Amino acid sequence: MKNVLVVLLAVGCIFLLVAGNLHWKEKTTVSSAKQVQNGTVSQDVNNEEETTTATNSDIDVEELTKLTENWPKDAREQYSKAVEINKPFTILLAGSNALGMEENSWSNLLKKELETAYGGTVKVIVKTYDLTSSQFIAEGKLGELKKLHPDITLLEPFILKDNGMVTIEDSEQNITSIAGGLLEENSNHSLILQPSFPIYQATYYPLQVEALEDYAKRNSIDYLDHWSTWPNPDSEEIKQYLMEDQESPNEAGHKLWADYLIHYFIAK
Template sequence: MKTFSLFILAIGCAAVLFYGNMTWQEKTSSSSPPHPAKVEETGTEPDGEETADDKALIAHWPEKAQDTFLQDLKAKKPYKLALVGSTALGEEENGWSRQVKEELESTYGASLDVTIYEYDSTSIEFVNGEQAEEVLTDNPDLVLLEPFSLSDNSNLVGSKNNHESIQIFNRRLTEQNEDAVLILQPTHPIAGATYYPEQIEELQAFAEEQNIPYLDHWTAWPEDDETLADYVTENQEAPNEKGHVVWADYLLDYFIAE
């Protein structure tokens, strides 16, 4: 009888211990915080990590520019983009250059450094003076050049001189940085012009002949003169607010592929 009582007591103790252990595990498990969900980071920072998003954003860029951008990203080094041209850039009046700079830096973050270089100049004055030197001193990786086409037209500088100025600048750019890339774009269109559109056609043909990427934003502007007049200032020397938006949107579609 004594032996049987001890056997029953042992079974009871074991049951109490087992139940207590299970209760403790449930309490500790329920009181532990859940594993935090991973927060996806947005934007592109020069953190040395290349992602599929980085490649997608720069899909329209020249291949050489894409390669250098991704190399700089891995090296945690900002890629330098220079927006260069005449007063048609509208830097001081929220023109297309200002809009493009702000949107690109918002999208790419610290990975992209955008600088505006606006000059009241002809192409000859630009390349032979301190203005081109100012741009080159900053050692840009990519230069988007509006090569003073309308200013040259107004000051009787012909296409030949304009193209020679571009060649000189491009040579100096690549001599100091063999990985640098030049992209050309025309100045804005104007209403009622005859010789100026021919100069722009010659500029595009020159760019193709020299294998220089050319951004033809004229395709985004109204074609008829009456409507086009609503997109430029009264003297047609620069775009107005509507014109700057058209120009900026075209360039942003190029520099930010979606």
């Protein structure tokens, strides 16, 4: 009988020890959870926030805004506001496949330079379409651009794709639709127009380019005349900057085009 009591006491002691340990762990876990919930244990989070704040405070808004000297006035103001509230300013490069998607295409060269100059204050997006301007509108592609909520858009409005396919009047109407759609999505949106690349001894195409520049003037839209940096389209020299089939610029042509745009978007 004595041995039985000893065994029962031993079992009882073990039970009490186990139960006590489990209760202590439960209290500790609940207490820790409450501390995290109440923000009393948040050293890592606080450090991350402090780092972010320090980084933001290091941004020189005035110096960055100086780089936008050539931009439309409204775009400059919106950029400054975006930087001050730590909101990325979205720059959209859109148009036909003349933008190129290769590593050395002007769109990628410009994108890299913008991201280097402006750092995390800008978000640069490139969208290309192998379509005429009428096809772009008819297929609802404008909706894709609107979803990006761009703050500024550099548009090459499918002008070379429209050649022989879409009248100048219809091209202009399509540009108006694109401009209106982007402005509808963002009331502070700024649009910049540019022609596609020049081609050798074209007849009707230069007239389209002249009409595009005139359209920009009539509608108070900034127009980038990068043709001024290319050789005369009627000269043999222009061929040095184009692929043999004239379907796109070659590497030298993309760089020439990119250099002009980089100088515009990053004033130094």
